[in-house]
Amino acid sequence: MNLPPRQRSPLNLIRPDGPRPNATMFNSYNNILNTTALKFAATHPGTKAMVFDTFSFLSSVLDNPASYGITNTTNYCPNYDAPDIDTNYAAYGCQPIPEYFWYNTGHITYHTHEILAKELADSSMTEAEKTPQASSSLDILEVALAPEMPATHAEEKDLERQGGTGTVPPLKWNGANDPDNPLNWSKRKKNLHVFTPALISFSATLGSSLIAPSLPFLSHTFHVSSTVAILPLSTYVLALALGPLLAAPLSESLGRKPVYLISVPLGCLFTLGCGFSQNMWSLCILRFFAGMAYSPALAIGAGSIADCFTAERRASPSAWYIMSPFLGPALGPVIGSFVTVRKSWRWTQWTLIFFSIFAFLPLLLTSETLHSRILKRRAKSLDQLLPPSPPLAAKIHLLLTVTLLRPIHMLFTEPIVAFLSLYVAFNFSVLFSFFAAFPFVFETVYSFDTEQSGLVFLAIGIGCFLAILTVLLCDRYLYQPLVERSHDKGNSGIVAPEYRLYPAMLGSFGLPVGLFWFAWSAREGVHWIVPVIGAVPFAWGNLSVFIASANYLIDTYQASTGASALAANGLLRYILGAVFPLFTLQMYENLGTSWATSLLAFIVVAMLPVPWVLWIWGKQIRSGSAYDTIKA
Numbered sequence: 001m002n003l004p005p006r007q008r009s010p011l012n013l014i015r016p017d018g019p020r021p022n023a024t025m026f027n028s029y030n031n032i033l034n035t036t037a038l039k040f041a042a043t044h045p046g047t048k049a050m051v052f053d054t055f056s057f058l059s060s061v062l063d064n065p066a067s068y069g070i071t072n073t074t075n076y077c078p079n080y081d082a083p084d085i086d087t088n089y090a091a092y093g094c095q096p097i098p099e100y101f102w103y104n105t106g107h108i109t110y111h112t113h114e115i116l117a118k119e120l121a122d123s124s125m126t127e128a129e130k131t132p133q134a135s136s137s138l139d140i141l142e143v144a145l146a147p148e149m150p151a152t153h154a155e156e157k158d159l160e161r162q163g164g165t166g167t168v169p170p171l172k173w174n175g176a177n178d179p180d181n182p183l184n185w186s187k188r189k190k191n192l193h194v195f196t197p198a199l200i201s202f203s204a205t206l207g208s209s210l211i212a213p214s215l216p217f218l219s220h221t222f223h224v225s226s227t228v229a230i231l232p233l234s235t236y237v238l239a240l241a242l243g244p245l246l247a248a249p250l251s252e253s254l255g256r257k258p259v260y261l262i263s264v265p266l267g268c269l270f271t272l273g274c275g276f277s278q279n280m281w282s283l284c285i286l287r288f289f290a291g292m293a294y295s296p297a298l299a300i301g302a303g304s305i306a307d308c309f310t311a312e313r314r315a316s317p318s319a320w321y322i323m324s325p326f327l328g329p330a331l332g333p334v335i336g337s338f339v340t341v342r343k344s345w346r347w348t349q350w351t352l353i354f355f356s357i358f359a360f361l362p363l364l365l366t367s368e369t370l371h372s373r374i375l376k377r378r379a380k381s382l383d384q385l386l387p388p389s390p391p392l393a394a395k396i397h398l399l400l401t402v403t404l405l406r407p408i409h410m411l412f413t414e415p416i417v418a419f420l421s422l423y424v425a426f427n428f429s430v431l432f433s434f435f436a437a438f439p440f441v442f443e444t445v446y447s448f449d450t451e452q453s454g455l456v457f458l459a460i461g462i463g464c465f466l467a468i469l470t471v472l473l474c475d476r477y478l479y480q481p482l483v484e485r486s487h488d489k490g491n492s493g494i495v496a497p498e499y500r501l502y503p504a505m506l507g508s509f510g511l512p513v514g515l516f517w518f519a520w521s522a523r524e525g526v527h528w529i530v531p532v533i534g535a536v537p538f539a540w541g542n543l544s545v546f547i548a549s550a551n552y553l554i555d556t557y558q559a560s561t562g563a564s565a566l567a568a569n570g571l572l573r574y575i576l577g578a579v580f581p582l583f584t585l586q587m588y589e590n591l592g593t594s595w596a597t598s599l600l601a602f603i604v605v606a607m608l609p610v611p612w613v614l615w616i617w618g619k620q621i622r623s624g625s626a627y628d629t630i631k632a
Contacts, residue, residue: 171375171386180378182308182369189367190308194317196366197301198324199359200264204294205328206335207271207352208237211287212435213337213454214345221345222280226585230436231280232287234578237432239291241574244299245567249403251300253395255373256307257366259296264360267293268353275349294356298325298570307369315475319547323468326543330460333435337454406561407568415621416556416614417565420549423610425572427511427542429580430600431460434535436584441593446528459532463514463539467507470540471547474502496632497555498618500548504611507544511604514538519597548611556618561627 173181182193211218211233219229251259270290277283305317336348368374379386410417438456442448448456479502482495517534553565588596614621622629 171372171379171384173375180374182367182371182374183310185308190317192362193304193308193366193369194321196359196362197260197297197304198321199362200260200294200297200356201301201321202324202328203264203352203355203359204240204267204291204297205325206332206355207267207290207294207328208233208240208432209329209332209435209457210336210339210348210352211236211345212333213439213450214340214348215436215439217340217345218280218283222283224280227582228280230581230585231284232274233435234582235284235288236291237574237578239288240295240298241571241578243292243295244570245404245407247296247299248303248563248567249395249398251296251303251370255368255370256300256304257363257368259300260363263293263296264356264363268356269293271349271352271356275346299567304369307371315479316472319468319471319475322547322550323464323543326464326539326546327461329431329435330457330464330539333438333454333457335454337451341450402564403567406564407571410561410565410627411568411572414565414625414627416618416625417553417568419610420553420614421569421572423607424546424549424569425576426603426607427545428573429576430515430604431539431542432577433580433584433600434460436581437588437593437597440585440588441522441531442528445522445524445593448528456532456535459535460539463536463541464543466536466540467503467543467547470506470544471503474506478502494630494632495555496619497552497622497630498615500551500555501611501615501618502548503544504548504552505615507541507548508608508611510537510541510544512601512608514541515597515601515604519594519601522593522597545611552614556622556629557627558630 177184179185182190185193215226215229215233218224218232219226222229247259247263267290270286270293273286274283274290277286301321302318305314305321309317335351339347339351368377376386411421412418434457439448439450439453442453442456443450479495479499482499483493486495487493514534514537517537518531521534522531549569550566553569554562556562557565587599590596591599
């Protein structure tokens with residue numbers, strides 16, 4: 001139960017003594033709410049613009065109130081005008097939460113800013129209908145859905161056909177144990193929906209590095225420089241940065257499974273064309289579109305897992321899923337080196353198709369996981385009247401302002417997002433620079449052939465497994481006890497997000513250790529296994545920092561803007577990952593292995609304090625955010 005504001009004077013779009021709205025009225029109010037909210041959010045950073053169709057939104061709150069922080073759905077917070085309510089809320093059975101939703105005797109309220117209240121009032125009500133809006137400390141608007149209005153003649157026909165009573169029936173689960181709810185699926189079925197997105201994500205990122213051992217062959221085949229030969233790798237990685245920005249909103253509209261079903265075959269077609277390319281530019285263009293097609297799994301895989309697991313049960317499946325996009329780049333050179341030598345560089349592309357088909361097959365056994373799509377599909381099968389959808393203009397506006405512009409805005413205005421994203425992106429870029437550096441170093445110093453150089457990347461895979469183990473141990477023995485303690489104190493398991501940073505603080509030391517180790521051991525007179533081992537702590541630190549940072553961003557910005565924070569992180573990560581390989585060879589040729597790698601290590605050392613600074617001063621930094629952040 002949230003703590004309601006004092007001196008509340010609700011603005012009711014429908015008068016309390018008026019009739020309950022029907023579908024026609026909901027359509028009108030949806031247009032007003034969506035258009036005005038998006039217009040307001042576009043000019044006021046930090047505002048949470050919620051675009052929704054009314055019944056679908058209200059049903060989602062009623063079906064799973066706990067996900068909105070509602071722990072008591074029976075009545076309003078009692079005595080909310082008590083003098084000590086702000087400091088002694090627990091005594092009144094209240095819990096303050098970031099989202100201001102609650103349910104009481106059949107109606108839902110939601111809050112936005114006071115300025116939006118005036119705009120909504122001016123655009124939707126006559127002067128006689130306007131209710132004065134009293135200012136409050138939270139600057140909110142309450143929109144209440146009140147008594148019933150008779151349906152139109154056409155709507156009455158529809159409702160008679162389905163046994164309705166004059167209102168659009170809410171789309172909701174049939175109780176907490178509804179078997180159609182992905183949260184209630186069997187463990188085996190849930191695991192299938194973790195394994196499948198992970199396998200597709202692995203294939204998508206495998207495609208980035210599978211071509212890495214072929215770079216000298218591309219240079220020879222197309223008569224281009226070694227730098228130009230890297231472009232097919234860079235264009236693919238760049239596409240992995242841009243594709244998720246479009247895939248995420250598509251999945252929320254069409255559902256998760258249709259996006260998977262369309263994207264993987266499309267990626268296979270573009271990859272097939274890559275293998276038949278007759279010049280460098282056609283290869284680069286087709287690689288870019290292949291990356292765009294494969295990229296949705298990187299954006300919506302985490303959403304599929306969130307659909308199937310509650311927050312308390314999500315750590316382990318999320319960790320295994322997150323590992324897959326890191327294993328792909330690590331194992332790509334291993335596979336690609338053997339394919340290139342024993343077949344040709346063209347077969348590296350066709351090999352990706354085989355992996356994609358293997359990942360696609362279990363997808364045929366999966367089900368849709370997006371809750372709203374499942375409910376709508378079930379309602380349609382039962383011949384129920386579906387809630388109205390937001391207008392197309394509102395959807396496009398949401399895509400532009402929230403999905404595309406907000407991540408960029410956060411990247412430049414939010415210190416937490418900016419520094420964590422830069423830290424993670426640089427580490428990730430060093431990993432991608434290894435695609436050019438490892439073959440150069442081991443072929444120059446140790447006279448490795450292409451296949452032997454590819455096997456070196458197995459060290460990266462070992463480091464990734466160690467990172468997953470670290471994250472799981474930190475969650476089990478450091479974070480979960482804090483969650484249990486919070487439950488015992490009646491705080492609903494809320495824990496300060498800084499406690500998510502344990503793996504990042506540990507991993508921050510592994511990054512420079514691994515780089516300096518590699519830098520000064522890769523030389524004549526030192527066995528080749530020594531620099532190979534040095535790659536392990538780097539890979540361990542890299543993935544540990546990434547997972548901890550992702551958890552920290554989600555916990556800090558929560559559902560409202562957490563996805564945008566992660567999108568900003570991913571955008572910068574893959575853009576830098578696309579750029580770094582382009583100058584890696586020149587850097588190693590001019591500086592030498594020791595100083596080129598040491599330069600990267602020194603930069604990593606300079607960034608090492610980032611998780612530690614957030615651990616110490618994270619709460620103060622969060623309090624100055626323009627966006628809504630957790631108050632723990």
